[in-house]
Amino acid sequence: MGYRVVVAGATGNVGREMLNILAEREFPVDEIAALASRKSLGTEVSFGDKTLTTKDLDTFDFTGWDIALFAVGSDATKIYAPKAAAAGCVVIDNSSLYRYDPQVPLIVPEVNADAIEGYKAKNIIANPNCSTAQMVVALKPLHDRARIKRVVVSTYQSVSGAGKAGIDELWDQTKGIYVPGQEVAPSKFTKQIAFNVIPHIDVFMEDGSTKEEWKMVAETKKILDTKVKVTATCVRVPVFVGHSESINIEFEDFLDEEEARDILREAPGVLVVDKREPGGYITPVECVGDYATYISRIRQDSTIDNGLNLWCVSDNLRKGAALNAVQIAEVLGNRCLKKG
Numbered sequence: 001m002g003y004r005v006v007v008a009g010a011t012g013n014v015g016r017e018m019l020n021i022l023a024e025r026e027f028p029v030d031e032i033a034a035l036a037s038r039k040s041l042g043t044e045v046s047f048g049d050k051t052l053t054t055k056d057l058d059t060f061d062f063t064g065w066d067i068a069l070f071a072v073g074s075d076a077t078k079i080y081a082p083k084a085a086a087a088g089c090v091v092i093d094n095s096s097l098y099r100y101d102p103q104v105p106l107i108v109p110e111v112n113a114d115a116i117e118g119y120k121a122k123n124i125i126a127n128p129n130c131s132t133a134q135m136v137v138a139l140k141p142l143h144d145r146a147r148i149k150r151v152v153v154s155t156y157q158s159v160s161g162a163g164k165a166g167i168d169e170l171w172d173q174t175k176g177i178y179v180p181g182q183e184v185a186p187s188k189f190t191k192q193i194a195f196n197v198i199p200h201i202d203v204f205m206e207d208g209s210t211k212e213e214w215k216m217v218a219e220t221k222k223i224l225d226t227k228v229k230v231t232a233t234c235v236r237v238p239v240f241v242g243h244s245e246s247i248n249i250e251f252e253d254f255l256d257e258e259e260a261r262d263i264l265r266e267a268p269g270v271l272v273v274d275k276r277e278p279g280g281y282i283t284p285v286e287c288v289g290d291y292a293t294y295i296s297r298i299r300q301d302s303t304i305d306n307g308l309n310l311w312c313v314s315d316n317l318r319k320g321a322a323l324n325a326v327q328i329a330e331v332l333g334n335r336c337l338k339k340g
């Protein structure tokens with residue numbers, strides 16, 4: 001016996017990956033519904049070797065459905081997630097709407113799967129920001145060994161993190177640069193993204209940081225440990241899929257780079273590719289379609305007593321969104337909504 005599963009936002013970048021991953025991991029599905037906005041009514045999307053026809057989220061009745069994976073953005077989530085939850089369907093949401101709600105667990109299964117029981121308060125579970133998800137997968141095993149005091153992270157985030165419109169803008173702008181008369185002005189992004197980098201993701205906060213940077217701070221504390229200090233600089237780069245991060249970590253205890261490498265090799269969700277030779281590290285194009293969070297360039301930071309540097313790369317549509325949501329559904333199924 002399986003679950004009746006809804007994917008809301010099934011025509012989007014994350015929603016399509018959710019369908020792929022549910023099929024790939026053979027999530028026990030008895031029935032599945034693909035939902036999007038009214039304008040996409042009837043659009044076909046793939047689910048394994050099946051084709052689903054999308055239905056309208058606005059008129060969908062969630063009664064009798066077990067789990068709804070939401071990837072529709074905060075505005076639509078605000079309207080429809082409470083409806084689904086009230087109908088008894090557990091929502092696993094990808095937007096930022098519920099992430100900081102103390103009554104909603106924010107989960108990365110490799111790090112804090114035990115928080116799952118908290119879903120009962122609202123029938124909602126939040127999925128973290130893509131940059132946070134991959135970073136905490138890397139930090140957790142190191143924190144368990146040497147207690148992290150402070151993290152300094154700079155991100156190199158792909159345009160797919162800004163939805164379908166982000167991918168289209170990089171594609172069209174890149175082509176347009178070479179074709180006179182077909183230049184594409186910035187619209188989704190604040191400045192030209194083709195052949196450029198932009199140190200601004202989401203809105204500015206009062207202290208001069210951006211909301212994306214604030215999210216990494218707040219979410220790391222909620223998922224990993226409230227005592228860990230994080231300072232982030234988030235940058236959009238002209239990469240289609242795959243977020244990269246340069247992470248500097250200060251620990252309470254000394255942690256040798258060799259031991260850190262061994263710990264990360266054993267850690268769930270992590271693959272270490274770290275040869276000190278040309279090409280002995282992972283770049284975003286190599287992580288696309290994978291589940292792993294890749295760690296490379298592990299090295300001591302000799303400017304502080306207990307410091308390490310590393311490079312962290314993962315598929316933002318997978319570990320950063322769809323895979324993490326499906327992993328949460330797996331934990332929910334195994335621990336809380338047992339069937340059969």
Ligand SMILES: NC(=O)c1ccc[n+]([C@@H]2O[C@H](COP(=O)([O-])OP(=O)(O)OC[C@H]3O[C@@H](n4cnc5c(N)ncnc54)[C@H](OP(=O)(O)O)[C@@H]3O)[C@@H](O)[C@H]2O)c1
Nearest residue numbers: 009011012013014036037040072073076095161163164321
């Ligand atoms: N991309 C990432 O790396 C990433 C990572 C973590 C979290 N997230 C979050 O995941 C969510 C989806 O992101 P995405 O990248 O998949 O965006 P996207 O490619 O732009 O897709 C958005 C999806 O939401 C649907 N939608 C939007 N408004 C709707 C409404 N009012 N009613 C019904 N459906 C609606 C769209 O349907 P139509 O096609 O019919 O418009 C589409 O299926 C966002 O909250 C985002 O912040 C994204």
